[in-house]
Amino acid sequence: MLKIEHLTKVYDTGVQALDDVSFEIPDGQFVVIIGLSGSGKSTLLRCINRLIDPTEGRIIWNGLDITAATEEDLRQIRRRIGMIFQQFNLIKRSSVITNVLAGRLGYTNPAWSLVNHFSKVDYQEALAKLDRVGIRDKAYVRADELSGGQQQRVGIARALMQDPELMLADEPVASLDPATSHSVMKYLELLNREDGITILCSLHFLSLARTYADRIIALKDGRLEFDGLPDEIDDARFRAIYGEDAVRVEIA
Amino acid sequence: MNDKPASSRSVLRRIVILVGVLVGIVVYAIGWQVTDISLEETQDPTRQEVMQRALRELFAPDIFAQERESIVTSANIMLGCQEGQTVEQPERTEHYVIITPDCGQRGDVISVEGFGFEPDSDVFLRWVPPTGQKRPLVRADIDGEGHFLTQIEVPGIRGDAGQTHQIEAEGSWPVGLPRLSQTTLLVLEKIVETIFLALMATTIAVPIAVLLSFFSARNLMRQIRTPLGTALIGFVLVPVGGWLGSLLLMPVVQLGLTWGKGLALGLIGAVAGIAAYGLVARYANALDLPTGHFQFHLRRVGMNLLLLVVFVFVFGAVAGICVWLGEQLQEGILGYLGNFLGTLGLLLELVAGAVAWLAGALLAATIGMEFSRDWLRHLAEPASSVLGAVLGALGGALLLALMAAIANQAALLGILPPFIAATLAMQLVGMIYKRWVSRGRPQAGRAHATARLILSWVAAVIVFALTYAFLDTGRSLIDGRLPAATVWDLGLVSIQTFTAKAMLIGAVLGGLGGFLAGTQSSFPLGMALYNTSRTILNALRAVEPLIMGIVFVIWVGIGPFAGVLALTLHSIAALGKLYSEQTENIDPGPLEAIQATGATWLQTVVYAVIPQIVPPYIAFTMYRWDINVRMSTIIGFVGGGGIGFLLQQQINLLRYKDAGVAVLAIAIVVSILDYASASIRERIV
Numbered sequence: 001m002l003k004i005e006h007l008t009k010v011y012d013t014g015v016q017a018l019d020d021v022s023f024e025i026p027d028g029q030f031v032v033i034i035g036l037s038g039s040g041k042s043t044l045l046r047c048i049n050r051l052i053d054p055t056e057g058r059i060i061w062n063g064l065d066i067t068a069a070t071e072e073d074l075r076q077i078r079r080r081i082g083m084i085f086q087q088f089n090l091i092k093r094s095s096v097i098t099n100v101l102a103g104r105l106g107y108t109n110p111a112w113s114l115v116n117h118f119s120k121v122d123y124q125e126a127l128a129k130l131d132r133v134g135i136r137d138k139a140y141v142r143a144d145e146l147s148g149g150q151q152q153r154v155g156i157a158r159a160l161m162q163d164p165e166l167m168l169a170d171e172p173v174a175s176l177d178p179a180t181s182h183s184v185m186k187y188l189e190l191l192n193r194e195d196g197i198t199i200l201c202s203l204h205f206l207s208l209a210r211t212y213a214d215r216i217i218a219l220k221d222g223r224l225e226f227d228g229l230p231d232e233i234d235d236a237r238f239r240a241i242y243g244e245d246a247v248r249v250e251i252a
Numbered sequence: 253m254n255d256k257p258a259s260s261r262s263v264l265r266r267i268v269i270l271v272g273v274l275v276g277i278v279v280y281a282i283g284w285q286v287t288d289i290s291l292e293e294t295q296d297p298t299r300q301e302v303m304q305r306a307l308r309e310l311f312a313p314d315i316f317a318q319e320r321e322s323i324v325t326s327a328n329i330m331l332g333c334q335e336g337q338t339v340e341q342p343e344r345t346e347h348y349v350i351i352t353p354d355c356g357q358r359g360d361v362i363s364v365e366g367f368g369f370e371p372d373s374d375v376f377l378r379w380v381p382p383t384g385q386k387r388p389l390v391r392a393d394i395d396g397e398g399h400f401l402t403q404i405e406v407p408g409i410r411g412d413a414g415q416t417h418q419i420e421a422e423g424s425w426p427v428g429l430p431r432l433s434q435t436t437l438l439v440l441e442k443i444v445e446t447i448f449l450a451l452m453a454t455t456i457a458v459p460i461a462v463l464l465s466f467f468s469a470r471n472l473m474r475q476i477r478t479p480l481g482t483a484l485i486g487f488v489l490v491p492v493g494g495w496l497g498s499l500l501l502m503p504v505v506q507l508g509l510t511w512g513k514g515l516a517l518g519l520i521g522a523v524a525g526i527a528a529y530g531l532v533a534r535y536a537n538a539l540d541l542p543t544g545h546f547q548f549h550l551r552r553v554g555m556n557l558l559l560l561v562v563f564v565f566v567f568g569a570v571a572g573i574c575v576w577l578g579e580q581l582q583e584g585i586l587g588y589l590g591n592f593l594g595t596l597g598l599l600l601e602l603v604a605g606a607v608a609w610l611a612g613a614l615l616a617a618t619i620g621m622e623f624s625r626d627w628l629r630h631l632a633e634p635a636s637s638v639l640g641a642v643l644g645a646l647g648g649a650l651l652l653a654l655m656a657a658i659a660n661q662a663a664l665l666g667i668l669p670p671f672i673a674a675t676l677a678m679q680l681v682g683m684i685y686k687r688w689v690s691r692g693r694p695q696a697g698r699a700h701a702t703a704r705l706i707l708s709w710v711a712a713v714i715v716f717a718l719t720y721a722f723l724d725t726g727r728s729l730i731d732g733r734l735p736a737a738t739v740w741d742l743g744l745v746s747i748q749t750f751t752a753k754a755m756l757i758g759a760v761l762g763g764l765g766g767f768l769a770g771t772q773s774s775f776p777l778g779m780a781l782y783n784t785s786r787t788i789l790n791a792l793r794a795v796e797p798l799i800m801g802i803v804f805v806i807w808v809g810i811g812p813f814a815g816v817l818a819l820t821l822h823s824i825a826a827l828g829k830l831y832s833e834q835t836e837n838i839d840p841g842p843l844e845a846i847q848a849t850g851a852t853w854l855q856t857v858v859y860a861v862i863p864q865i866v867p868p869y870i871a872f873t874m875y876r877w878d879i880n881v882r883m884s885t886i887i888g889f890v891g892g893g894g895i896g897f898l899l900q901q902q903i904n905l906l907r908y909k910d911a912g913v914a915v916l917a918i919a920i921v922v923s924i925l926d927y928a929s930a931s932i933r934e935r936i937v
Contacts, residue, residue, distance in 0.1 A: 014698070049848055070625065072548075079850030089841035093863045102859050106850025109537050114858050155845075162849055 007057035017043040019222040030192045032213035033202040040222040041202035045168045049081045079106030082159025086171040088151040092144035100126040103161030129157040149180035169201035313912030317433035322424035330355040332413030349421050356406045369398045373425035380418040435910045443917045446894035449812045450880035453819030461824050465831030467785035476778025481628040481771025484643035486617040497612015505568035505604045512572020522569040525562040549622045560611045571600030628771045641767035648762020649755040656754040666728025669754045670719035676761040677715035678708040792825035805891040812893025830872045838864040874929035
């Protein structure tokens with residue numbers, strides 16, 4: 001269970017990215033966050049694993065207060081929260097397998113990992129995760145030689161190495177073409193259905209959100225605009241979220 | 253705002269441009285005058301001639317030398333022509349000289365013709381008076397038939413009319429194969445020295461610069477924050493730990509040294525130590541201890557303690573083994589290796605004390621921070637402020653004591669205590685403002701930020717002035733004298749009054765800050781390190797390498813070693829800056845991704861930062877080597893060894909032909925390095 005209470009984030013520049021956002025996510029839900037660019041989606045996701053420190057409010061996850069965690073506790077929390085990114089954020093010059101193994105860093109002995117040493121179990125696990133996302137044959141290729149869709153699948157494999165209970169996905173398909181987008185979203189759906197991983201995914205397109213989400217949360221100017229089932233978003237709600245001039249774009 | 257008509261704006265714009273151009277011309281004209289640009293000198297014919305000669309010699313480098321064979325023959329000439337008198341000429345051999353006419357006086361033009369010389373070589377003519385003091389005349393070319401004809405003017409020679417003088421012709425020509433001249437050999441030796449000098453300076457600088465560059469990269473350091481109380485406890489424990497390190501760890505280093513010098517024991521000890529650490533680490537890491545638990549911290553502290561003890565022992569052992577190897581390898585072809593290892597061993601032995609001190613300080617600081625972090629978190633408000641005040645006072649006093657110690661070294665450094673005090677005051681006021689004025693109004697934004705900045709500066713200036721007066725900084729800065737050595741006797745200990753006063757200021761500022769902030773407030777430890785490291789780098793970079801060269805020549809004597817030291821120091825500053833800028837420019841995405849996996853800061857650096865910076869770091873290192881080769885020629889001018897030293901001697905002796913060889917050698921080496929660094933850069937970036 002993830003509980004967000006009165007979450008507010010004001011950046012040093014004075015920009016208010018989040019304004020008193022509260023909601024709860026029960027385990028195993030596939031939640032999609034929608035909203036315009038700059039509506040606070042990325043900030044919200046990054047507050048959850050404290051890549052960004054919130055200004056006010058609390059985030060409780062499985063009874064642990066993430067916002068008050070010490071550095072030590074925070075690392076323990078972070079390793080159970082996987083994250084994938086719009087720009088994939090792979091280490092481009094390293095091999096795919098090294099990228100996937102990096103997901104294990106929170107668990108390994110720091111001294112060994114500094115010389116790039118991982119246990120045999122970790123290696124097998126990494127290959128298994130790559131197998132799962134269908135690119136085991138690319139394990140020893142440099143990450144930047146893969147296509148966008150393949151890179152995002154490496155990102156998923158890396159997050160899976162963390163053995164996560166919660167997966168944060170920050171616009172995971174915004175840099176991909178429609179067909180690849182669906183394949184990546186299908187992997188996320190699979191993780192949600194088969195492994196029971198809670199998924200919190202931000203998306204631009206409402207149509208994609210409708211296809212995959214159990215529940216949709218909409219942000220507008222940092223405030224919670226909508227929280228409910230995908231079917232509840234009618235034209236009026238759509239305009240409230242995206243603005244009066246918005247036109248629906250369907251993604252096949 | 254923009255309600256002015258477009259036309260008036262454009263007129264204004266034009267005027268601004270016009271004024272800009274006028275100002276530019278004026279600046280340029282002043283520059284012209286200041287730099288003394290004068291065309292008269294350049295057109296002076298004698299200067300032109302001298303320059304031409306110098307350039308010709310520079311462009312005729314004495315690269316090759318060749319054996320020459322020569323023949324000398326001469327003909328007689330009578331000074332002053334007298335009717336009816338003929339001049340006796342020597343018997344003609346296969347090569348001979350004819351002078352027509354065979355008499356003449358000063359200023360007469362006579363022709364000298366020669367036969368039977370080596371075809372296509374050249375001949376040198378000299379005037380030989382009876383006294384035997386030869387005087388050079390001209391050089392002439394010999395044609396394909398071994399014949400030459402040239403006109404000469406009879407020089408002003410002391411002598412009576414009717415006296416017989418001689419004109420000597422020395423024909424010479426190269427024989428055998430050309431070989432490298434003495435100059436070239438010397439230049440080659442020196443250019444090799446230069447390349448190695450640059451290589452040593454660059455490679456020694458790289459590890460230090462890499463380390464400093466991480467501390468000087470804002471994007472890496474910004475995230476490192478720690479509760480103020482924890483940071484202060486760590487800082488206060490540094491000298492305590494250092495003292496303990498000197499006391500307790502130094503014997504371990506000494507043991508390693510002694511054992512290492514006997515080789516076997518040192519090797520066994522080092523391997524055993526590392527193996528023991530590995531085993532304990534394996535066992536300890538297998539234990540699943542909850543974070544925040546006392547045993548969790550105990551494990552970490554214990555592991556750190558063991559690691560450092562093993563480290564200092566291995567350090568001593570390595571130094572000892574190097575010394576041993578140096579002694580064994582003195583003779584034979586491996587002599588240079590022995591010399592290297594021996595000196596390295598001595599160097600390590602020399603810094604052993606510092607290593608023990610640092611290890612102790614590091615250990616004490618980490619232990620203090622480790623245990624205080626959780627404990628301080630549960631401290632309530634009044635206690636937190638009081639403890640903050642105590643720790644702040646201690647920390648501030650320590651910081652200012654350190655600055656006072658530095659200020660005691662040189663007059664100019666007297667600026668440090670008031671400067672640091674002012675910086676503290678600035679932070680203090682910023683903090684007060686944030687806490688009481690703009691509190692709870694994060695959106696209040698720009699006006700508050702400006703007010704805070706102005707107030708901080710005002711406080712800084714006031715505190716600077718007060719400290720300046722209290723510590724009598726004028727004595728250092730204006731009179732150029734070191735702080736007074738008067739001592740303040742406290743019975744058990746005595747302390748320099750200057751240091752005590754500085755500590756008092758530090759304690760007041762630190763105590764106030766600590767009280768206001770409390771132990772829980774977040775202290776930007778990373779940014780503090782960042783600013784310190786940046787300041788050191790900037791100060792180092794501002795010092796001309798030439799000055800460093802002079803200082804090191806005074807310290808270690810004329811020679812390439814001084815050059816290596818000077819260039820190393822300068823390279824650390826230059827590379828540290830270049831590297832840190834590269835590190836700041838990396839893609840932040842991977843950094844974020846690795847952090848999100850629960851990695852530690854060090855793991856994040858190794859996995860997300862290093863892969864991104866390796867190519868530019870290598871490229872910059874090559875570039876630095878290239879620059880160091882060029883710079884070593886300059887360092888050589890002040891005695892730093894290498895080719896610059898040779899070039900300076902050649903120029904001072906006006907031997908431009910030799911200097912030409914050196915210049916050519918530098919040009920070739922620099923272009924090769926330039927090309928190599930460019931192609932390596934292309935391949936790996």
